[in-house]
Amino acid sequence: MGRVRKVKSCDPFYKGPKKDLDKGFNLPPKKGEKSQSLSRSFRDFLLYSQPPKKREIPSNEDEKESKNVKTGDGKQSKRRKVIEKIESPRDDDKEDEDPLKYKRMAGEGTEQYLLRINEEANKRLISAHKKVASTSTKRKEYLKRRKLKSQLRKKGIRIDDTEGLDFEDLQDCIKFGEVAKAPPSLTPAPKNKKKKAATKVAIPLKKQKDIQEEREKAISIYRQAKKRTNRTISK
Secondary structure: OOOOOOOOOOOOOOOOOOOOOOOOOOOOOOOOOOOOOOOHHHHHHHHHHOOOOOOOOOOHHHHHHHHHOOOOOHHHHHHHHHHHHHHOOOOHHHHHHOHHHHOOOOOOOHHHHHHHHHHHHHHHHHHHHHHHHHHHHHHHHHHHHHHHHHHHHHOOOOOOOOOOOOOOOOOOOOOOOOOOOOOOOOOOOOOOOOOOOOOOOOOOHHHHHHHHHHHHHHHHHHHHHHHHHHHHHHO
16 A cells, blocks of 8 residues: 655745646555455454364274274363364354355445444344353252252152152042041141240248248338438438
8 A cells, every 4th residue: 555645734825836746655555455454353253253173083094093092091081072072063053154244245334244243243142141041040940859859858758850740649648528537636846836824833831931021021121221212312
C-alpha cells in the first residue's frame, strides 16, 4: 500500500502554476496486499471453533508392532481412553464443520458480516447453557432418588431402583370387613407431650411442724427488717 503524504497548508497569495503531486502516493491497494487483515482475537475464535482432527487409524502392520511393544501402567491406558473421547468430534459439532460460515461472503459488508458472526456466537452460547441446565436437572433428580433410598433404608426396606415404586409396598393390606378396635400402640413417647405437675410427697407430722416453725420465723424476721427500713425513711 502506498504512503500518504501530509497536505501542507496552501499559501493564499500564491499565483503560480499548480504543481502535480508524485504518482507514488494515494494509490489503491494492490491485489497481493491484504487490505483487511483479521484481528488476533477473531483468528483465535476461528481456530477454536473448528472441530478437532481425527486420529489416523493404524494399518495391520502398525497394530502388530504396537502389540509387540510393552504397554505402560493401567493409569496411562485410562488417560489415553479419556483423551481419545475428548478428541473424537461430537454430534453437535458436525453442524459447524462448514468453514464457509465464518468467511466473508461476496458482496457482504462489514456490518452484515459482524452481525452474522454475532448471531452464530449467540446460538453456540445458548446451546451450551441448555446443556448445563439439563445436567443440573439430572443432578436434582439423582439427589431426590438418593434421599428416598436413605429414608426407605432407615425403615428396613432395601431396593436397587425406586423409579417404578409408588409406595405400594408400604401400604397395609386391609381385609374386607376388618375394623380397628383400638388405636395403634406407640412404644416411644410423643415429642409434644405435656409434662405432669409435681405430686406431693408424704412427709411425717413432726417434720411438717419443724418446717412450719422455720417458715414463721423467716416471715417474722422479714417483717421486722421491713419495719426498721420504714422508720429510717420516715426520720
